[in-house]
Amino acid sequence: MQERQTPEIVFEEELTSPDAAGGVFDEALTNTSAKGNTVLHDRMEGNTGGFSVSQKKVTAMLRQDGPADFSNMTPEDVKALHDMKYRTKERMKKAERQSKLTGSEKGIVERMLHGEIAPEDVKNMSGVNSEGILSVYNATKDAKKAERLVKNYKTGTGTSKRERVAEIVGDINLGKDGWKEKSSAWRMHIRTPERVIEEIAPKETAKRINDEIFVPIHENERDKTEWIRNIFDKVDELKIGKKKKFTVTVDNAPYKLSESGMVQYLGEKRFDLKKLENSTSLTAEEMKRMEQLRGEIKEAEARLTPEPWNG
Known part of the structure; x- marks a missing residue:
């Protein structure tokens, strides 16, 4: 599938349609998480335009007015949302590099972001880089909104979880038919959470808490362990050596x-x-870095015939 080229100057009209996910997701970028793991966001095959349903969904959130609805977010949607945050930030940096705005022009962008100047007014300004100002403004507006979307999703998810736990636990009333207060705190430390709940909560409440809170946690941990084991098995099949011989x-x-x-x-x-x-x-520093990378790659490729390993 042929890659579409991203325009040099980024205008808001690129993404006015919810289906036009390409404005954000058309470049093969790499997203580095907080843990330092590199996650390649490849396009899903078989989708119209080469973009996944999740990518189109979060792009629509970026373009819509008013609060976003996070109630039916799938894991793929969440990944696409975080990917969009990264990509819009990269586009903002690219627009800033290409536009080379002066201090006063950057001030115009800030006033636009605060609603003090309309985009239409900038087009009629003389003596300024109007296209560059609009490019940086639109890219920055996208980046800031994508960041807010991620923040709002996290806040909403936390609130939903707390509300769900409160619903499962119900009212906590001490007494014969209610919750019990145990005097031997040390015994609580050597028992599983399920056993603790069974001892201090009413029978039906304890069963509901264990079934709806603790059982899913254990199942998730089991699935996680199995997934890691499967990944290790697949890596072992590749017969990639671990001896340091390059x-x-x-x-x-x-x-x-x-x-x-x-x-x-x-x-x-x-x-x-x-x-x-x-x-x-490219700046002079970036040109120098590019030549350095070429040299490092050439040196590494020359080493692909491994040196004798002396254990």
Whole structure:
């Protein structure tokens, strides 16, 4: 499938349709999570325009007025929402680099974001980079709204969970037919949460809490353990060696890598190089970095015939 090129100047009209997810999701970007894991957001095959239902759904949220409805969010929707936050931020940075606004022009963007200046007024301004101002304004507005959407989703999810727990637990009334207060606190520490609840809560309440809160937690942990085990099994099938038998230069010093480490090293270097090569305007520092990356990749590829390993 042929990639569509992103216009140099980003205007709001690109994404006025909820189906036009390409304005946000048309570039092959890499999203790095807080834990440092790189997650490649590839397009789902078989969807009209090459974009997933989730990507179109969150793009519609970005474009709509008023509060977003997060009630039917799937795991795929949540991933697309966080991906959109990352992508809109990257587009904002790109617009800022390409537009090269002056201090006064950046001030105009800030006033636009605060509603003091309308986009239509900027088009009629003389002596300023109108296209650049509009590009940065639209990209920044998207980035800020995407960030708010993620924040509102997290806040709403937390509120929904608290309300659901309150509904499951019900009123806490002490007494013969209600909740019991145990004097031996140390015994509570050596028992499972389920056993503790069974001892202090009314019978029906304890069963409801265990079935609707603790059982799903245990099932999720079991599924997580099984998923990790399956991933390890699949990686083992690739027969990727863990012995450090490749040498590359890092910070002007030799550094040993295993086969899996070399795969990650080359993948990250090639991605960084591709990103710079696709940029239309590079600073002198970025040009220098691009040449450095090419040298690092060439050196690493020359090392792919492994050195003898001496255990």
